[in-house]
Amino acid sequence: MKILITxxxxxxxxxxxxxxxxxxxxxxxxIASLHLQDIVPFEPPQAGFPVTSxxxxxxxxxxxxTLAEAEPDVVFHLAGVVSGEAEADFxxxxxxxxxxxxxxxDAIRLRADCVPRVVYSSSIAVFGAPFPPAIPDEFQxxxxxxxxxxxxxxELLLTDYTRRGFMDGIGLRLPxxxxxxxxxxxxxxxxxxxxxxxxxxxREAVLPVSHDVVHTHASPRSAxxxxxxxxxxxxxxxxxxxxxxxxxxxxxxxEQIEALRRVAGGTAVALxxxxxxxxxxxxxxxxxxxxxxxxxRDLGFVAETSFDDIIRVHIEDELGx
Numbered sequence: 001m002k003i004l005i006t007x008x009x010x011x012x013x014x015x016x017x018x019x020x021x022x023x024x025x026x027x028x029x030x031i032a033s034l035h036l037q038d039i040v041p042f043e044p045p046q047a048g049f050p051v052t053s054x055x056x057x058x059x060x061x062x063x064x065x066t067l068a069e070a071e072p073d074v075v076f077h078l079a080g081v082v083s084g085e086a087e088a089d090f091x092x093x094x095x096x097x098x099x100x101x102x103x104x105x106d107a108i109r110l111r112a113d114c115v116p117r118v119v120y121s122s123s124i125a126v127f128g129a130p131f132p133p134a135i136p137d138e139f140q141x142x143x144x145x146x147x148x149x150x151x152x153x154x155e156l157l158l159t160d161y162t163r164r165g166f167m168d169g170i171g172l173r174l175p176x177x178x179x180x181x182x183x184x185x186x187x188x189x190x191x192x193x194x195x196x197x198x199x200x201x202x203r204e205a206v207l208p209v210s211h212d213v214v215h216t217h218a219s220p221r222s223a224x225x226x227x228x229x230x231x232x233x234x235x236x237x238x239x240x241x242x243x244x245x246x247x248x249x250x251x252x253x254x255e256q257i258e259a260l261r262r263v264a265g266g267t268a269v270a271l272x273x274x275x276x277x278x279x280x281x282x283x284x285x286x287x288x289x290x291x292x293x294x295x296x297r298d299l300g301f302v303a304e305t306s307f308d309d310i311i312r313v314h315i316e317d318e319l320g321x
């Protein structure tokens with residue numbers, strides 16, 4: 001099996017790569033090769049099979065065609081810029097999140113002898129307010145951010161290209177991935193992680209929104225599990241509706257903080273400094289809060305069931321337990 005990962009230098013891409021190398025298998029098939037693509041240069045890790053990497057912009061002419069020439073059996077399309085960056089820079093957001101996606105899908109389409117499983121990393125930002133108490137699987141997608149609009153167009157392209165037989169696609173509307181390791185990124189949702197990550201190592205964190213903001217989360221470990229499970233699902237089981245809202249833990253910011261208190265104590269909580277940011281609050285208030293995710297659960301997608309567990313996953317995977 002030949003695998004391509006776009007956006008491989010990102011946090012989820014690196015963790016997915018590590019898991020594939022450790023397993024050596026995907027969907028009960030041995031991995032023959034792995035190609036890692038991102039816009040920044042990086043060294044490919046060592047593995048028991050060939051691993052190559054390339055630094056290029058998917059939206060540039062000819063780049064996607066070169067990647068498709070290898071005729072991968074599975075494509076994990078994770079490349080793109082995050083929500084806050086896409087909102088701040090309109091042109092950059094559309095180039096990275098839409099032009100690159102369209103270029104990749106078209107390059108796959110033109111390889112008529114190869115119909116890969118394409119796992120597309122979408123987002124819950126495809127939904128816009130007003131929301132019901134929990135968003136059902138058939139809720140209409142009306143994004144209220146440029147990022148959500150870009151991701152929704154990608155979902156529609158994936159569905160149409162799959163219907164036409166150019167690829168075998170599945171789109172995953174990932175909940176907010178928390179707790180993200182490393183330094184803060186430009187995602188508007190970054191504070192959900194920072195108010196946990198920084199206090200756990202004795203650093204101050206800034207909270208830009210109120211305690212009553214509710215959001216749905218899953219750990220990086222669950223995100224990798226989502227991607228691997230999606231790659232192995234039979235196409236017939238997915239059906240014609242190729243995009244799924246995934247399960248996660250819906251909690252308020254206040255409940256996040258109380259989970260941190262239970263796991264790490266009051267000293268950690270005291271490091272959270274409240275500093276309201278109207279720009280961040282305006283983006284977040286247009287995001288959905290809770291999901292029914294029945295289709296995804298019925299298809300076997302699983303995530304944590306408490307935010308305490310999400311914190312413990314971060315401690316185990318990033319802080320040595």
